[in-house]
Amino acid sequence: MKTACKVLGLFVAFVFALACGESAAQNYPNRPIRFVVGYPPGGGNDLLARIVSQKLAERIGQPVVVENKPGADAIIATEYMAKAAPDGYTLMVGASGAMVINPGVYDRLPYDPVKDFVPITLFASDPLMFAVHPSVPASSIQELIALAKTKPGELFYASGATPMRVAMELFKKQTGVNIVHVAYKGVAPAVTAAVAGDVSLVVMSIPPALAQLRAGKLRALAVTSVKRDPLLPDTPTMPESGFHFEGDINWVGLFAPAGTPGAIIDKLYSELSVVLRSDSLKERYAAIGAGTNGIGLSPAEFGAFFRASLATWTKMTRDLNIRAD
Numbered sequence: 581m582k583t584a585c586k587v588l589g590l591f592v593a594f595v596f597a598l599a600c601g602e603s604a605a606q607n608y609p610n611r612p613i614r615f616v617v618g619y620p621p622g623g624g625n626d627l628l629a630r631i632v633s634q635k636l637a638e639r640i641g642q643p644v645v646v647e648n649k650p651g652a653d654a655i656i657a658t659e660y661m662a663k664a665a666p667d668g669y670t671l672m673v674g675a676s677g678a679m680v681i682n683p684g685v686y687d688r689l690p691y692d693p694v695k696d697f698v699p700i701t702l703f704a705s706d707p708l709m710f711a712v713h714p715s716v717p718a719s720s721i722q723e724l725i726a727l728a729k730t731k732p733g734e735l736f737y738a739s740g741a742t743p744m745r746v747a748m749e750l751f752k753k754q755t756g757v758n759i760v761h762v763a764y765k766g767v768a769p770a771v772t773a774a775v776a777g778d779v780s781l782v783v784m785s786i787p788p789a790l791a792q793l794r795a796g797k798l799r800a801l802a803v804t805s806v807k808r809d810p811l812l813p814d815t816p817t818m819p820e821s822g823f824h825f826e827g828d829i830n831w832v833g834l835f836a837p838a839g840t841p842g843a844i845i846d847k848l849y850s851e852l853s854v855v856l857r858s859d860s861l862k863e864r865y866a867a868i869g870a871g872t873n874g875i876g877l878s879p880a881e882f883g884a885f886f887r888a889s890l891a892t893w894t895k896m897t898r899d900l901n902i903r904a905d
Contacts, residue, residue: 605843608668612643615834616661617673618654622768623740624785624870625832628703629673631864632834635855646673650766653742653904654678655689662696666839668848673703674835676828677742680890684897685742686904693890697835698845699883701852705831706785706871707805708747709812711798713777721802721821724781728757735759737781738774740767742902743830744783746893747804749900754823774798785830786811787868804829811869828889831874833882849879 613636615629626648633644649657654677661672679693691697710721718724728735737759739745745761752759762779764770767788774782775797782789782798786809792798793812800815804825808817818825834852836845855861856876865872877885 605841605847608844608847609640609642611669612645613640613668614670615644615646615673616657616664616670617646617648618650618657618675618678619648619741620650620766620768621648622788623766624704624706624787625673625675627787627868628832628870631861631868631870632673632703632852632855635858635861635864636851639851639855653682653685655682655686655691658682658693659690661835661837662691664837666837666841668836668840668844670837671700671848672697672835674833675741675743676831676889676893679833679835679886680893681742681746681829681897683890684894685902694887696838698838698840698879699886700834700836700845700849700879701856702874702877702882702885703832703834703856704865704870704872705828705874706787706869707803707809708744708783708830709786709789709803709809709815710748710751710781710783710801710818711774711789711793712781712801713774713779714796714799715777716780716799718801719799720816721818721823724801725755725757728755728759732758733760735781736762736779737783738762738764738770738779739783740764740770742897744770746897746900746902747825747829748781748783749902750825750896751818751823753900771798787870790869809869828885829893831889833886845879852876853878 615633617626617629619625629646633646637644658678664670718727767784770782771789773779775792800812802816802818802821803809804818853876
């Protein structure tokens with residue numbers, strides 16, 4: 581009898597929770613939504629967050645505010661989000677660095693990327709670019725390798741996030757060169773350092789460096805995609821340069837705190853799917869060089885993509901013995 585009552589009580593509680601979630605979704609959203617970004621303004625994640633937030637706000641009739649919480653490889657923002665109220669009003673623009681690479685780089689994290697978050701959809705998946713200061717006497721990856729081998733430990737590269745560092749360390753392992761890592765707190769400071777000549781090389785996504793590339797302040801050597809990027813048609817790919825790179829190392833998606841009602845996730849995705857497939861958003865993406873490959877994945881599809889990416893890059897970072905500085 582007690583067991584039957586306990587089962588009945590759990591069933592009633594489940595039905596009540598489900599009803600509450602559906603009720604909340606009916607009125608959602610009725611106040612501003614926050615997109616939390618773990619990197620400084622000006623970087624690729626920030627640019628994507630601001631484009632999507634503006635378009636989503638136009639569609640739902642509520643403000644969508646971008647809030648930057650940079651620091652510690654996005655750990656500060658991600659820990660904050662793991663503890664945020666699961667009500668659909670505080671969401672994380674989560675990048676691959678925080679969600680699938682940090683778990684392999686750090687011995688302990690104050691968040692669990694699988695248990696603490698609900699994947700909603702993919703915002704973008706972009707290749708990385710290897711670019712040098714114009715003073716560097718290398719116009720191709722092969723020339724960079726030759727230069728680095730004549731100056732072991734004398735060249736420096738900048739990275740503004742862990743995916744960039746992983747890409748470069750994989751390159752170093754494949755080629756046997758010794759180029760020294762210099763960490764920066766975000767992509768924008770890393771670009772600034774490369775433009776100033778403080779470092780010889782920067783590894784980064786294309787959008788934040790477009791202006792510097794077009795002005796001749798940086799020179800692109802290669803991109804990590806299989807096909808050439810439309811914005812850099814004269815820049816060869818890493819496979820064309822003789823090197824293999826794993827895909828999907830640099831992506832950005834939207835996550836909610838664990839416990840967010842499924843009805844709210846579904847409603848949010850239904851609005852975002854329209855936004856992410858709109859011609860106006862694609863035009864904004866094209867203007868900054870952001871890729872549209874895979875954007876708008878459903879929560880189930882994005883969840884599968886996320887878990888596969890986590891398995892791949894956790895193993896890769898450990899194989900490369902990349903540890904947090």
